[in-house]
Amino acid sequence: MGTRLQLVIGRIVITILAGLLLAGCAEDLGVDQNGRKVAAERLEGQWLVINYWAEWCGPCRTEIPELNALAEQLKGKPVSVLGVNFDGLQGEELNKASEALGIRFTVLAQDPATRFQLPRSEALPVTYIVDAQGQLRERLLGEQTAVGLSKRLSELQGKE
Template identity: 35%
Template sequence: MRADRTTGGWSAVALVALMGLGCAAGDDASEAAGGAADGDLAASAPDGVPSGAKPAPGNVFRTLDGGEASLRDLRGNVVVANLWGTWCLPCRDELPELVELARIYDDRPVVILGLAVDSGDVDEIRDFLEDFGVEYPNWMMGMDDAVATFGAVGFPTTVIVDPEGWIRKELLGPQTAASLTEEIETLLR
């Protein structure tokens, strides 16, 4: 399947197929989603922009406590932003890995952030997160925003943002704590 970059979107059939298949992760999926190739995380272009990076969006998201927040509020930290949904079975499988990742980086400048996509009201999301032992912050967004803001073509989608606010990696499909730790450690150096 190939994205129609001229119209800015995926066909509905392709999106449903990716979501149904669990969006198998891998370097090819990352590259297709615009992510940097392995080993490119620490590289920089001559103008100081990291190679393959793009700026993190400045969108304001709704927090579960009714407030507002932005990725800009998290500058100075490596941010692992995970787009997920209560309706997404591969997302459920991935949650324990993210809970473990949050535990590993509890005392370091790393923020694990959930972005709940079309996952019900605040109480439904809170109950769901409690069932999975999720204690890291979660914000809410709609499907249209997930596609427009992050180019999400399936779920889960994980976006890794460096401390300066550059998206350094975009990963499609469930990730492991071990694979994300490798990406994080590269950015903490």
């Protein structure tokens, strides 16, 4: 009887651990433009600047160097610049488009809109600022600059 109870308890523990492991995997944000996994833990507790872009969008093309500059300026700080292709490009297509536009920040293959409750925008470019708790704080429509985004981040972070 004791052995059977140990077996049942062992199975329950294994089931719970497997569930926890699978739940942890579900938290990932998919892969980036280079096919590397983007772990949710990498972004936890950070502010996020999430920019939606497309190859056919002229203002997006102009804005990308500004986002590259912002990402470089924010290195080592609890802020990440992320891109999302508006057209949902995946794999090699996403990689080629990112390279063609000179994107040096992380581009997510999986749209994080549901995770962060980002409203769908029909106009581009659009940039969302998400705080360290994962709450949407700002939606910026149109072309942004590194200086303007940095200033807006500072203002929002000061309100915390």
